[in-house]
Amino acid sequence: xxxxxxxxxxKVAKRGQDVALRCDPISGHVSLFWYQQALGQGPEFLTYFQxxxxxxxxxxxxxxxxxxxxxGSVSTLKIQRTQxxxxxxxxxxxxRQGTYEQYFGPGTRLTVT
Amino acid sequence: AQRVTQPEKLLSVFKGAPVELKCNYSYSGSxxxxxxxxxxxxxxxxxxxxxxxxSIKGFTADLNKGETSFHLKKPFAQEEDxxxxxxxxxxxxxxxxxxxxxxxxxx
Numbered sequence: 001x002x003x004x005x006x007x008x009x010x011k012v013a014k015r016g017q018d019v020a021l022r023c024d025p026i027s028g029h030v031s032l033f034w035y036q037q038a039l040g041q042g043p044e045f046l047t048y049f050q051x052x053x054x055x056x057x058x059x060x061x062x063x064x065x066x067x068x069x070x071x072g073s074v075s076t077l078k079i080q081r082t083q084x085x086x087x088x089x090x091x092x093x094x095x096r097q098g099t100y101e102q103y104f105g106p107g108t109r110l111t112v113t
Numbered sequence: 114a115q116r117v118t119q120p121e122k123l124l125s126v127f128k129g130a131p132v133e134l135k136c137n138y139s140y141s142g143s144x145x146x147x148x149x150x151x152x153x154x155x156x157x158x159x160x161x162x163x164x165x166x167x168s169i170k171g172f173t174a175d176l177n178k179g180e181t182s183f184h185l186k187k188p189f190a191q192e193e194d195x196x197x198x199x200x201x202x203x204x205x206x207x208x209x210x211x212x213x214x215x216x217x218x219x220x
Contacts, residue, residue: 031206041213042211043208045207045209048207056207
């Protein structure tokens with residue numbers, strides 16, 4: 001079946017612009033995660049949803065970052081007033097309840113100029 | 114706080130030689146540890162999990178609680194093993210990743 005999909009795959013934003021990144025998890029996957037991967041680094045946790053509930057947002061770097069999953073399926077990560085340090089690959093992952101393996105999407109590469 | 118350290122950013126070995134990718138962790142409880150792999154132009158995917166004690170694609174990893182290590186090993190490297198490898202620990206659902214090791218297998 002289809003894996004986790006993310007759109008857009010690439011996004012270039014001017015500093016100060018708002019961006020919205022979309023994640024479509026695998027159908028039936030209850031849990032959804034967002035990670036940020038800076039160049040040359042491993043992915044870093046941003047936030048986690050179980051269905052529509054955002055259970056952990058401890059990794060969001062500032063109040064400019066906001067994530068939602070209103071119907072418990074598709075999720076959107078929004079970054080307001082983008083800064084150059086926001087340039088990174090944003091990864092989405094999902095898994096079934098009670099399982100350990102996270103399935104990753106291809107990522108969205110955000111470049112802030 | 115959980116932390117995962119992969120001391121080597123780059124590792125290059127010849128085909129047929131043994132491979133060991135190092136990973137050390139810090140975690141106060143009983144860790145769930147994983148190796149994830151990203152092949153060129155592919156997405157990040159699970160390679161193996163410490164509890165399963167499986168051998169996947171010839172790779173094994175043993176959890177050493179005394180040394181807080183979870184090194185990934187393969188006795189005979191193959192060219193298709195060239196990839197980015199990430200060690201990760203899991204606590205409270207989220208994964209904490211190391212910075213990754215780029216493994217290159219030379220022919």
